[in-house]
Amino acid sequence: MSRIAVIGAGAWGTALAISLARRGGHALTLWAHSPAHAEELVDSGENLRYLPNFVLPTDLTITSDLVRATAAADIILCVTPSQNLRSIMEQLAPHLTPDQVILSASKGIEDISFLRMSEVVAEYVPNPFGALGGPAFAQEVAAAMPTAITIATGDEDLGKSMQDAFTSTSLRVYRNEDIIGTELGGALKNIIALAAGVVTGLDLGSNSAAALITRGMAEMTRLTIACGGRAETIAGLAGLGDLVLTCTGGLSRNRTVGIELGRGRSLPEILASLNGKVAEGVRTTTAALGLAANRGVEMPITEQVAAILHEDKSAQSAIRDLMTRPGRTE
DSSP, X not given: OEEEEEEOOSHHHHHHHHHHHHHOSEEEEEEOSSHHHHHHHHHHSEEXXXXXXXXXXXXXXXXXXXXXXXXXXXXXXXXXXGGGHHHHXXXXXXXXXXXXXXXXXXXXXXXXXXXXXXXXXXXXXXXXXXXXXXXXXXXXXXXXXXEEEEEEXXXXXXXXXXXXXXXXXXXXXXXXXXXXXXXXXXXXXXXXXXXXXXXXXXXXXXXXHHHHHHHHHHHHHHHHHHTTOOHHHHTSIIIIIHHHHHHHOTTOHHHHHHHHHXXXXXXXXXXXXXXXXXXXXXXXXXXXXXXXXXXXXXXXXXXXXHHHHHSOOOHHHHHHHHHTXXXXXX
């Protein structure tokens, strides 16, 4: 039996806790950022804020005490917004033991530093690390709809043990050794999903969406290789799988933000309507461009998404500029 602490009581963290409980064989703790939210979870028996209509397991321990949540955990599953991970590690680092595994399910790149989540963690502790990726909407995982994900770790035995810990009749878990590719696939696909949403919001048709997704994958692959990751990872669940889901699925927050941008709504208005939920691509876009500049990688779609988000460029102008770029080979 594994003792697993799920850090982050948003939709994805809650869904993973429900999935792990359904599998059985684990002692589970769910950490909520605020005492008020933890109290709501206990009193209501569900996550009314972020994942309503799913009953929380009765044997799930819920707390807002971070040290208590992780004290006896074999696996610390971090499911916080990527920009919050550093704060979590600052609090946790003095209390961790060397054998505790840190598994990140956060999909983003840190602002300013342009670091991946594994790099943020490594600044604080040398603990065993894994990255969870792949196409998985929280609502569908919580509802036990068949889903496939991947877990990346540099240690084969650790990968096998985590694969076994998360696999169930509704969650098929693959494993790989490419932490870089798995992390970048999960982060960069959110940017392309914003662009795909813009295409939908402008009602530009299926041809445009297919081209955008394909060329977006090319951008993702270029940056991943430049950072030391593998093209095969971007062609798998952590890349292509997550990209297709996030660019086409109605439950995608990043795609939803893009749709509303395409329809002419302002970014602050759109983000306010998310009611506290996070669209990771909004902040990842700038960080991805910084990382790309450091590596000498061209990312034209990401550049146009950043211009729409942060420079008040019109969606129509961004699409026109992409379409009129100088011709090149594929």
